[in-house]
Amino acid sequence: MIYLDNSATTSPYPEVLESFRKVSESYYGNPSSIHQFGGEAEKLLHKATKQAANLLKVDSSELIFTSGGTESNNLAIKGIALQHQNRGRHIITTQIEHPSVLEACQALESHGFDVTYLSVDAEGKIDMEQLKNEIRDDTILISVMHVNNELGTIQPIKQIADIVIKHPKLFFHVDHVQGLGKISLDFTHPGIHLCSMSSHKIHGLKGTGLLYIQSGTTLSPLLHGGGQQSSTRPGTENLAGIVAMVKAMRLTFEKQKHGYGHLIKLSDIIRNLLQKDDRIMINTPRDGAPHILNISVPKFKPEVVIHALGKKNIFISTKSACSSKHSDESAVLAACGLGMERTHYGLRISLSYQNTEEEVRQFCKEFKEVLDELNEVMR
CATH class of the missing domain: 3.90.1150.10 (Aspartate Aminotransferase, domain 1)
Incomplete structure (x- = not known):
């Protein structure tokens, strides 16, 4: 073949499958349980989160595990919009985003938000001057993908982030699903507030994703429940999938180097x-x-x-x-x-x-x- x-999607690394199997067999306790077996699962969750944070060069408190790129994108976009709508109801994105971004924005439009969809040139690149001109006093979010999933176009994320930091009310979300493990991204840039990632695009398993949320950035949760992950994304954590994703990240980042x-x-x-x-x-x-x-x-x-x-x-x-x-x-x-x-x-x-x-x-x-x-x- x-x-x-x-x-x-990608074929899972054998090591990823083995990690998933081991965790599923030996650490199936609920990390929220107060008994020792649950405590062991919680320790492994913290360890995996810290490893992911080290790989991305961020703080472990800035990472939220999700079910994949679609949920990460929805949580970032809707979460910012609902949390900060009193500051403004204008969002900027592009015409060539992933459906999970475009449809999230369209859903917000039906609730009274105003969305600007930036045009692109023949190579799929945005016009930075158009972006600057579209920023208004009531703009609260810019969402732009790093690598286009269909065309492969790389957007100037650093340049956009440089503009964003000049607007204190503005948040910047990056869909990094297709870039992770291939095209490097500086998560430490102060202008990048949110970033979506997915496990099955880097030889991990389907059903697990990540959302980086810069410290100090607040979101309205899409789900409400038991308070897991600082209540930003409640629900019993998919520990086996999380450990498997972190393993996939480590292996893919090594392959990226060489x-x-x-x-x-x-x-x-x-x-x-x-x-x-x-x-x-x-x-x-x-x-x-x-x-x-x-x-x-x-x-x-x-x-x-x-x-x-x-x-x-x-x-x-x-x-x-x-x-x-x-x-x-x-x-x-x-x-x-x-x-x-x-x-x-x-x-x-x-x-x-x-x-x-x-x-x-x-x-x-x-x-x-x-x-x-x-x-x-x-x-």
Whole structure:
């Protein structure tokens, strides 16, 4: 199998699965229980939280574990909006955010909030001047993803954070789900108040995520209950999933140190081989994240191409897995102002540190053969 859909989800590391199994078997006590068995689980929870904080170079009190990137995004956006609506009801985001951000903002609009959706250029990049001009006295939140999940575009997070610190009433949320373990982010920047992460994008397990909340930043919780995690996200903690996520973070960060150049090499191989074919248009900018490559093949229906590749045991995707079963058009590519020949025929190839040069070369060969075969059928 050649698996090139790592932005949708990744295969768990064996060590991650083993961690999950061990914790599930030996530390299944409730961390909130007052007996010794529960106390052991609580100690392990604190240890895992501290390890995650050390990896991110933040304080353990600034981390909240969630069920994944979608919950982290919703908690950050709705939490700030509801907690600070007396200071203002204006939010700024972009047209190419993940559905969990866009739909959270749309939900807030139905409750009287005003949301500005920044436009992007042909490469999916925001205009910093437009961002500055859209900030108003009643703006309380800016939410921008670090790495676009479909196109791979990297947004200027530090520049945005530099602007945010000049506005004391303004909070900045970063969706770092696709950047974690690939594109570094300085969590210590005073202008970054909230940051979302997900376990299953870094070879952890589905069902666990993280939300960094800068010390002093207050949120209105989405859930109410037993008071766990400082009441910001109550509910019995998923200890096995948390320990497994921290293990995945440690392993992925190690691979980032030594394997980032490997991702660049793989991306360059795919780009160079595919762009030789006149039928293939490459949408991802050259300076995009190396683990995501978005292409369009006009006249070839993406789902047909994907099914044909699947028969060869090769797996890529059309767009964000969270929206791939909806409209045929890519909302991200459309927001970039690209024509229908690109927006309706987009495909996403996404890599991990585990992919090999042999795999990507084989993919390019098989991909072109699939196009040839489909072309014969279409005649």
